[in-house]
Amino acid sequence: MGAYRADDDYDYLFKVVLIGDSGVGKSNLLSRFTRNEFSLESKSTIGVEFATRSIRVDDKVVKAQIWDTAGQERYRAITSAYYRGAVGALLVYDVTRHVTFENVERWLKELRDHTDASIVIMLVGNKADLRHLRAVSTEDATAFAEKENTFFMETSALESMNVENAFTEVLTQIHRVVSRKALEANDDPATLPKGQTINVGSKDDVSAVKKSGCCST
Amino acid sequence: MRNSNNTGEDRNKDASSLSTTLDSRFNQTLRNVQGTLYILKMHRLLKGRSFPGKVLITRRSEPLDQSVLYSPNTGRRYSDTDFEQGQQVEISTENELQNRSNTNASSSVSHATMGTETMSKEIQKYSAGARATDSARLMKFTKELSGVTVILEKLRELAWSGVPPYLRPTVWRLLLGYAPSNSDRREGILRRKRLEYLDCVAQYYDIPDRERTDEEINMLRQISVDCPRTVPDVSFFQQVEVQKSLERILYTWAIRHPASGYVQGINDLVTPFVVVFLSEHLEGSVDTWSMADLSPETISDVEADCYWCLSKLLDSMHDHYTFAQPGIQRLVFKLKEVVRRIDEPVSRHMEEQGLEFLQFAFRWFNCLLIREIPFHLVTRLWDTYLAEGDALPDFLVYIFASFLLTWSDQLRKLEFQEMVMYLQHLPTQKWSHVELEMVLSQAYMWHTMFNNSPSHLAG
Numbered sequence: 001m002g003a004y005r006a007d008d009d010y011d012y013l014f015k016v017v018l019i020g021d022s023g024v025g026k027s028n029l030l031s032r033f034t035r036n037e038f039s040l041e042s043k044s045t046i047g048v049e050f051a052t053r054s055i056r057v058d059d060k061v062v063k064a065q066i067w068d069t070a071g072q073e074r075y076r077a078i079t080s081a082y083y084r085g086a087v088g089a090l091l092v093y094d095v096t097r098h099v100t101f102e103n104v105e106r107w108l109k110e111l112r113d114h115t116d117a118s119i120v121i122m123l124v125g126n127k128a129d130l131r132h133l134r135a136v137s138t139e140d141a142t143a144f145a146e147k148e149n150t151f152f153m154e155t156s157a158l159e160s161m162n163v164e165n166a167f168t169e170v171l172t173q174i175h176r177v178v179s180r181k182a183l184e185a186n187d188d189p190a191t192l193p194k195g196q197t198i199n200v201g202s203k204d205d206v207s208a209v210k211k212s213g214c215c216s217t
Numbered sequence: 218m219r220n221s222n223n224t225g226e227d228r229n230k231d232a233s234s235l236s237t238t239l240d241s242r243f244n245q246t247l248r249n250v251q252g253t254l255y256i257l258k259m260h261r262l263l264k265g266r267s268f269p270g271k272v273l274i275t276r277r278s279e280p281l282d283q284s285v286l287y288s289p290n291t292g293r294r295y296s297d298t299d300f301e302q303g304q305q306v307e308i309s310t311e312n313e314l315q316n317r318s319n320t321n322a323s324s325s326v327s328h329a330t331m332g333t334e335t336m337s338k339e340i341q342k343y344s345a346g347a348r349a350t351d352s353a354r355l356m357k358f359t360k361e362l363s364g365v366t367v368i369l370e371k372l373r374e375l376a377w378s379g380v381p382p383y384l385r386p387t388v389w390r391l392l393l394g395y396a397p398s399n400s401d402r403r404e405g406i407l408r409r410k411r412l413e414y415l416d417c418v419a420q421y422y423d424i425p426d427r428e429r430t431d432e433e434i435n436m437l438r439q440i441s442v443d444c445p446r447t448v449p450d451v452s453f454f455q456q457v458e459v460q461k462s463l464e465r466i467l468y469t470w471a472i473r474h475p476a477s478g479y480v481q482g483i484n485d486l487v488t489p490f491v492v493v494f495l496s497e498h499l500e501g502s503v504d505t506w507s508m509a510d511l512s513p514e515t516i517s518d519v520e521a522d523c524y525w526c527l528s529k530l531l532d533s534m535h536d537h538y539t540f541a542q543p544g545i546q547r548l549v550f551k552l553k554e555v556v557r558r559i560d561e562p563v564s565r566h567m568e569e570q571g572l573e574f575l576q577f578a579f580r581w582f583n584c585l586l587i588r589e590i591p592f593h594l595v596t597r598l599w600d601t602y603l604a605e606g607d608a609l610p611d612f613l614v615y616i617f618a619s620f621l622l623t624w625s626d627q628l629r630k631l632e633f634q635e636m637v638m639y640l641q642h643l644p645t646q647k648w649s650h651v652e653l654e655m656v657l658s659q660a661y662m663w664h665t666m667f668n669n670s671p672s673h674l675a676g
């Protein structure tokens with residue numbers, strides 16, 4: 001975990017997970033966000049995949065380390081290990097398949113069982129471009145998100161609609177949580193020594209790291 | 218290959234009987250590599266106490282001073298008429314290597330080295346020989362297959378180094394135990410099995426959804442989500458009829474194997490069978506194939522063969538796809554151990570970076586490397602898999618160690634994030650058979666070494 005490269009300079013490193021049923025478009029949301037790519041015939045994710053992208057939040061550079069997980073139930077035992085230390089999550093369903101929305105509740109429980117209470121969660125209704133096939137209304141999803149106290153957005157990885165917004169919003173909110181935590185700890189975030197870990201919750205996971213090369217799960 | 222349970226007493230006996238098979242397989246592997254003007258080059262035979270783990274591929278035109286033909290098992294200079302008439306090759310044994318490492322590492326290199334001139338001559342002979350032996354190998358296959366009873370052990374030994382494409386369907390069916398080795402019974406049994414598959418499809422697949430349980434509906438839905446996403450880079454698999462076939466095979470298999478049911482990635486495992494068994498009915502390259510050229514009967518027979526062969530293959534990995542996939546977790550752990558023994562620096566680097574083997578190797582085991590190499594190489598890889606038979610899971614560990622350490626130098630330069638991404642998108646797009654043969658022959662050497670003498674390699 002030595003020196004970080006100059007072209008990889010960032011102020012914060014946030015671990016974010018992508019979860020939700022198989023086929024809802026998690027991998028395509030990720031590839032759209034990190035590489036601006038979309039594929040109609042992407043392969044299913046086995047276990048976990050991983051990508052990063054840095055964006056600017058307020059006056060800080062935030063690097064998102066995003067773990068894309070397999071959607072099938074069978075992989076839950078493997079993938080839930082990767083929730084550990086996550087400070088943000090995009091919980092994705094497919095607006096054209098109602099069953100993927102019904103399963104959101106199970107995913108939410110799964111997530112809350114394995115992560116800290118302060119995790120930022122965004123409910124994402126993907127494939128909003130398939131208007132004629134819509135099976136989940138925006139109102140139902142909004143109501144659910146309000147009840148569960150999560151953020152909510154509808155996206156289309158295909159049309160590149162709201163993808164940027166969804167990720168940016170999650171990262172901005174995480175930044176807010178982190179800054180608040182740092183303040184609560186009576187510590188000005190701007191004066192934290194480099195490489196210091198900010199504990200977002202009670203666990204001492206290396207999940208939000210300020211300017212260090214560290215990045216283990 | 219079936220010597221993994223050696224204990225002290227019979228090790229010698231086994232080792233000598235093994236050396237015969239080892240020699241011919243090793244030589245064949247070598248020939249495969251040399252056939253395309255490559256040679257094995259032992260680079261840095263020894264370094265301190267570390268294991269001679271680096272084998273590089275070198276072009277013939279490069280200086281040959283450090284080159285050595287290396288067999289890990291045999292204990293002496295040997296002559297193998299099968300290799301090349303009457304010619305002798307200097308072989309270093311691991312015992313010798315081990316001894317030398319205590320004295321002078323650099324002298325061992327020169328000791329095991331042939332003069333540059335001799336070496337280039339040898340290589341010229343080998344590469345000429347490789348072409349000549351193609352037909353010799355074909356003859357051997359034909360001979361092996363023509364008997365009333367096929368001797369599977371011999372067929373395995375031949376197939377390990379690659380099966381001629383047009384014999385592949387026959388050989389695979391035999392290796393998997395789907396077709397009986399007795400040729401008199403073969404046609405009858407295949408006919409019966411194909412009918413049995415048809416019955417299964419009628420009973421489980423061709424029924425209305427209301428006759429399915431929720432779980433079954435769920436499974437069918439998952440399969441139908443995955444079929445269009447199966448080997449999407451090969452356009453043939455985008456044909457609707459191909460995807461329908463995949464769906465029938467996978468669903469029928471899943472219903473009949475409730476302990477695991479359908480697990481994502483098993484869809485990938487059917488694809489080598491599909492292209493191999495279709496190759497009996499369609500000509501030219503896969504890209505030009507059309508399912509429309511086939512009769513429903515033919516499609517059904519091919520599907521049946523795929524179904525039964527998939528079943529046979531997965532029988533040897535029964536706990537790879539059950540809850541929490543303990544079989545895969547076990548092998549991932551073993552892989553980590555083997556890599557640690559072979560290449561301590563890389564292993565330590567990965568550990569220091571917080572990289573877990575599960576983060577990349579899980580998919581390797583789950584999809585048997587199909588996702589990691591170009592599709593046109595997969596059937597060759599599977600020749601070796603199927604030749605291994607029940608020993609396959611154990612041998613996978615060595616193939617994957619060899620595959621991973623192909624990038625040893627690159628990996629040591631990467632930090633955690635780059636390393637994960639590198640490992641999840643390894644640059645194999647341009648790979649040809651040569652690289653694959655290197656991975657396999659290296660795996661074979663390590664497997665032999667470790668299984669013959671696990672103790673002195675530890676620590």
Ligand SMILES: Nc1nc2c(ncn2[C@@H]2O[C@H](COP(=O)(O)OP(=O)(O)OP(=O)(O)O)[C@@H](O)[C@H]2O)c(=O)[nH]1
Nearest residue numbers: 022023024025026027028040045071127156157158
């Ligand atoms: N129309 C439309 N199709 C999409 C969109 N996003 C993804 N898809 C398609 O949906 C299918 C599944 O997408 P993936 O990104 O592989 O889904 P996933 O959630 O990662 O699935 P698993 O890896 O199996 O968990 C693919 O065929 C995509 O092309 C979208 O926004 N609109």
Ligand SMILES: [Mg+2]
Nearest residue numbers: 026027044045
């Ligand atoms: Mg995915």
